[in-house]
Amino acid sequence: MLNILSGFIGLVALILMIPAALPFLGGLNWLFVPIALFGAFIGLMSSKKGGQNFCLIVAAFGALRLFLGGGIF
Template sequence: MLNLLSLIVGIVAFPVMLIGLIPLLGWLNWLVVPLAILGLALGALSESNTGRNLNIVVLIVGGVRLWLGGFIL
């Protein structure tokens, strides 16, 4: 059940992260990173790795985008 919740959070965060890759929309990653952390926590508590792995990818890409944009854009 927790893996399903983690997957749902990851599936919601993934398209927002993709939109945040567009220049001047990087501020959306400030919403993605906490969502991915929540999904990662839910995935860590579950027995399966699928949701956790999805949220790790979303967290890394969103974090790198924030870092490259100077944590502003």
């Protein structure tokens, strides 16, 4: 059950990150990366690791976007 919840949190974070991929909206990732990391923490408590890995990939995508935009753009 926690794996499904983790995957759902990761999916919500990924959907919220779509507008943050546009120029001048990259700073929104400061809000969405912690959501994905919270989903990974929830997935850590599950016996299956699919949701946790998905959340970590979403968080890595957001962190990469922050890095490329200099943390603001």
